[in-house]
Amino acid sequence: MYRLDLGPLGLDRGGHILLERALAPLPVGGHLAVTGRDPALPVHLRAWARRRGHRFVDPPGEAAGGSGPGHGGGEALVVVRGDADERRWAGARRAGEAGRPASRADPAWGLAARGALVEAGGPPLPGADLDRRDVIWSEQAGRLYAQAAANQWDPATVVDWARPDLPDDVEAAVVQTMTYLVENEQAALMVPARFLGRIHPHFREAVAFLATQVADEARHVEVFTRRAGLSGGPPGVSGAGGRASLQSLLDEPDWANASFLLSVLGEGSFLALLSFLERHGPDPVTSRLARVVLADEARHVAFAMGHLSEHVTRRPSERDRLRAALERRHDALATTAGLAPAVHDSLVVLAAGSWEPSAMASGWDAVAALQAEMDMGRRRRLVHLGFDDRQAAELSELHTRNFM
Amino acid sequence: MTADRIRLGAVAYDPKVVTIWDGFRRWLRPRDLPMDYVLYSHYEHQVEDLVAGRIDVAWNSPLAWVRTQRMAPGAEALVMRDTDLDLTSVVVVRADSEVRDVADLAGRLVAVGAVDSPQATLIPLGLMSDVAVRVRRFDVGVGLHGDHIGGERDALRALAAGEVEAACLIDANHLAFTTQGVVAAGSTRIVAQTPPYDHCNMTAAGPPSPTVRRFCDLLLAMDYADPQVRPLLDLEGLRQWVPGRISGYAQLERAVDRLGFYGPGGEVTADGYQP
Numbered sequence A: 001m002y003r004l005d006l007g008p009l010g011l012d013r014g015g016h017i018l019l020e021r022a023l024a025p026l027p028v029g030g031h032l033a034v035t036g037r038d039p040a041l042p043v044h045l046r047a048w049a050r051r052r053g054h055r056f057v058d059p060p061g062e063a064a065g066g067s068g069p070g071h072g073g074g075e076a077l078v079v080v081r082g083d084a085d086e087r088r089w090a091g092a093r094r095a096g097e098a099g100r101p102a103s104r105a106d107p108a109w110g111l112a113a114r115g116a117l118v119e120a121g122g123p124p125l126p127g128a129d130l131d132r133r134d135v136i137w138s139e140q141a142g143r144l145y146a147q148a149a150a151n152q153w154d155p156a157t158v159v160d161w162a163r164p165d166l167p168d169d170v171e172a173a174v175v176q177t178m179t180y181l182v183e184n185e186q187a188a189l190m191v192p193a194r195f196l197g198r199i200h201p202h203f204r205e206a207v208a209f210l211a212t213q214v215a216d217e218a219r220h221v222e223v224f225t226r227r228a229g230l231s232g233g234p235p236g237v238s239g240a241g242g243r244a245s246l247q248s249l250l251d252e253p254d255w256a257n258a259s260f261l262l263s264v265l266g267e268g269s270f271l272a273l274l275s276f277l278e279r280h281g282p283d284p285v286t287s288r289l290a291r292v293v294l295a296d297e298a299r300h301v302a303f304a305m306g307h308l309s310e311h312v313t314r315r316p317s318e319r320d321r322l323r324a325a326l327e328r329r330h331d332a333l334a335t336t337a338g339l340a341p342a343v344h345d346s347l348v349v350l351a352a353g354s355w356e357p358s359a360m361a362s363g364w365d366a367v368a369a370l371q372a373e374m375d376m377g378r379r380r381r382l383v384h385l386g387f388d389d390r391q392a393a394e395l396s397e398l399h400t401r402n403f404m
Numbered sequence B: 001m002t003a004d005r006i007r008l009g010a011v012a013y014d015p016k017v018v019t020i021w022d023g024f025r026r027w028l029r030p031r032d033l034p035m036d037y038v039l040y041s042h043y044e045h046q047v048e049d050l051v052a053g054r055i056d057v058a059w060n061s062p063l064a065w066v067r068t069q070r071m072a073p074g075a076e077a078l079v080m081r082d083t084d085l086d087l088t089s090v091v092v093v094r095a096d097s098e099v100r101d102v103a104d105l106a107g108r109l110v111a112v113g114a115v116d117s118p119q120a121t122l123i124p125l126g127l128m129s130d131v132a133v134r135v136r137r138f139d140v141g142v143g144l145h146g147d148h149i150g151g152e153r154d155a156l157r158a159l160a161a162g163e164v165e166a167a168c169l170i171d172a173n174h175l176a177f178t179t180q181g182v183v184a185a186g187s188t189r190i191v192a193q194t195p196p197y198d199h200c201n202m203t204a205a206g207p208p209s210p211t212v213r214r215f216c217d218l219l220l221a222m223d224y225a226d227p228q229v230r231p232l233l234d235l236e237g238l239r240q241w242v243p244g245r246i247s248g249y250a251q252l253e254r255a256v257d258r259l260g261f262y263g264p265g266g267e268v269t270a271d272g273y274q275p
């Protein structure tokens, strides 16, 4: 017979925790003798045991008595261990292993921590249809998330938000560029946000990374908006063709396709654009913002490259699906204008740095070089995903004129 | 009534009753036992319908069982919850009260639950029937035979507030209310505990048909390890259905007679009882 002395502790003040601890190692049917000085113990122990599926043994001679609370003091009360706990956990399964995600997450694991022992029953997680490791996860996800968490910057202090002292027409070119950037950043926020809630939380590194990506994009929207308004005027124009291009990203329902179009091709192209703005920005705010945003975008591209290259290595036929998605988007945008002329020309003005015809010519060349650099970057990434050089060149050509 | 299905009566003392019997219904259907449940707003009508044959079985309170048996002496208690066995009620006073036992309560004001609560009114008053106590009733959920815990909670609060000198409630609610802080742990003292008695049972008005037998066998086979039924068993407050027994109703029978709650043929004779 096992024994437990509760001393002055009552079951209404935590005594049940000691009881559970004492009963746990007992075999089903094992007896536990309980003593204690709380006068309510005999009454409460009976009620507690009944509710928890254990059996309370009537103290000898008390059962028929009635009246007194039934405890002669010092006499041990006996609880016989029941099997409710064993039964509750009989069908429990672990939600994979804590260290590494399973190849497929079970909806029945729900929101449980990876590796937790999950009681059978309870609601399955609805809507988390991105549940395959090879589609969503990558070996680098955890590292990239840690990097993202460590490199969050504060928009308030990342630059000195002093009003730039630029000629009006140069400032107008900056404002137009910022206006363009903001709408691209909005799309870059919405696309991962839409998939975030569909990823099974078992793949927590991927979920966590995308959460930082969404937060990054929110900052990008903020800082570009702030730079656009820094001189006090309204934002520039938003072309229909640019927005059509971005809408086609939002319309892509497939995670791998969306990641390919947005992050590999779009954000990949933006790396060159941001580097261009860092170099040619006419004021320190523009240059500095381009630099810090570039660091975030490089992470977004790296994450997408990571999970997509693991994905296509395992299933080479997936490359055909990615190509088809790019072709579909190209066809859908065939009749639209692409990059707004106002945006293109603003970039030329920023690179020219003056209104001299010769400066304008070199600005023009700089934007042409930017587009060539974007093309080279896309081809490099496509080759990394296993397309051959010729395919990479063809596919890069199909990418939207809007850059993103 | 068709031979191959069950019509069960239950009292809707709480919205969860629908969840419970709907869940059991869904569990029974693929086991080839179609079950329909009928919800009553109080036990008296349920008992009358059971005796009249309008339902096959009734999920009865102990008081409803006592009445059924008086109206239909061949009634059988078929199954019960493991948690229906060996309950006790207690009479509590404030910790600093001079009351030491039931006899000390003579002439004092005692709070009880609803007029028809077996555990908080009838059985405790039966225990104190030799003592001339004054009674204040907390009539919450009249007709529900004490299934609604509001009366017991109000009785205990009245004790803590100094409005009464003692309160009656079931052992599990004393533990629950002191644990939840309805009254502070240690602020009340138990001066009396009833002998163990039994609570609800699944009642048939007479010898059960083969279908009713099969229904009971299925209930008894429900396994707490089955994730489909476990939440329902948790809601209904049991781990396991057990075979019915009628040895635990003697105290309530005596109290019903002494307090004149029902007549010998099950007539409702309680004073001021309007379910």
Ligand SMILES: [Fe+2]
Pocket (backbone or CB within 6 Å): A185, A188, A216, A217, A220, A293, A297
């Ligand atoms: Fe961004």
Ligand SMILES: [Fe+2]
Pocket (backbone or CB within 6 Å): A188, A217, A267, A296, A297, A300
């Ligand atoms: Fe991004």
